Amino acid sequence: MDNSSEELKKNCPLNKDCDWNFKFNSEYNYYDLPIYKCNTCNLETIYPKDKYDLKTMYEASYYQGNQAYSYIDERKNEKHESYVWDARIKNIMKFKKEGKFLDIGSSFGGFLSRARSFGFESYGVEISNYSAKYANDRGIPTFKGSILDANFPEKSFDVITLIEVIEHLDKPDLVFEKLASILNDDGLLVIQTANFDGSQAKNKGPKYHYYLPGHLYYYSLGNLKLILTKLGFKNFVSYYGVDFPLMAKLKKSRGSFKTLLDYLKWFKIAYYHLQSKLFKGSTSSMVLYAFK
Numbered sequence: 392m393d394n395s396s397e398e399l400k401k402n403c404p405l406n407k408d409c410d411w412n413f414k415f416n417s418e419y420n421y422y423d424l425p426i427y428k429c430n431t432c433n434l435e436t437i438y439p440k441d442k443y444d445l446k447t448m449y450e451a452s453y454y455q456g457n458q459a460y461s462y463i464d465e466r467k468n469e470k471h472e473s474y475v476w477d478a479r480i481k482n483i484m485k486f487k488k489e490g491k492f493l494d495i496g497s498s499f500g501g502f503l504s505r506a507r508s509f510g511f512e513s514y515g516v517e518i519s520n521y522s523a524k525y526a527n528d529r530g531i532p533t534f535k536g537s538i539l540d541a542n543f544p545e546k547s548f549d550v551i552t553l554i555e556v557i558e559h560l561d562k563p564d565l566v567f568e569k570l571a572s573i574l575n576d577d578g579l580l581v582i583q584t585a586n587f588d589g590s591q592a593k594n595k596g597p598k599y600h601y602y603l604p605g606h607l608y609y610y611s612l613g614n615l616k617l618i619l620t621k622l623g624f625k626n627f628v629s630y631y632g633v634d635f636p637l638m639a640k641l642k643k644s645r646g647s648f649k650t651l652l653d654y655l656k657w658f659k660i661a662y663y664h665l666q667s668k669l670f671k672g673s674t675s676s677m678v679l680y681a682f683k
């Protein structure tokens with residue numbers, strides 16, 4: 392075996408003695424990412440990780456679609472995004488009704504400003520200068536940088552959310568440790584990412600659209616629970632698909648509709664949503680709620 396295995400073991404969020412092996416080069420789009428997989432726990436990663444320049448990735452162009460890999464600028468569509476944000480916050484409130492709410496990867500602060508309107512005390516962490524500044528200017532206290540550099544005291548948050556964030560982390564082992572330390576004993580950790588145990592990921596193989604530059608680790612419901620269990624989390628509620636009702640998704644989608652024909656997309660959205668719920672594990676979307 393080449394020396395990739397030793398280096399992969401070092402940053403592994405699970406076991407430092409995992410059995411990493413080359414799996415394939417991804418075939419989604421032109422990215423051609425070298426993917427390694429642990430045969431013990433099914434965790435996957437890109438190796439080496441420096442094929443694309445991540446340092447410049449999250450500045451303004453990330454939100455304007457000019458880069459190889461970009462993110463939709465939520466500010467153009469806050470009203471429609473809010474249908475999903477509100478629905479998610481209402482679901483979180485089944486477990487935690489108040490307190491300090493930290494969103495990591497908080498972008499322009501839209502989700503946090505909704506959390507505040509429901510009575511939470513909102514805080515953000517955002518790696519992008521561009522969006523962190525916007526969030527602070529609108530009054531959402533946002534630490535600009537990595538969560539690893541933020542000086543939050545131990546046990547200071549009641550809810551911590553990472554929505555499509557953990558796949559971006561290059562030192563997930565340290566981040567998971569930090570999350571466990573800054574969450575209150577009766578707090579709730581919410582993680583959304585793709586579930587690589589789902590049939591969607593398995594069937595698409597190297598063509599799966601989640602293999603993107605910037606997505607450094609690929610998890611499954613199983614190994615995510617293992618990682619968190621090692622850090623003292625004991626109770627889990629897992630959602631296949633998403634943690635809020637279909638209606639919120641349908642209402643949100645209208646934000647990008649231009650003609651009546653676009654409403655046909657509702658069939659596709661509804662089909663995916665129902666498939667996730669009725670045939671658990673058939674799609675690769677998941678949200679995990681974890682409690683210590």
Ligand SMILES: [Zn+2]
Nearest residue numbers: 409429431432
């Ligand atoms: Zn492993």
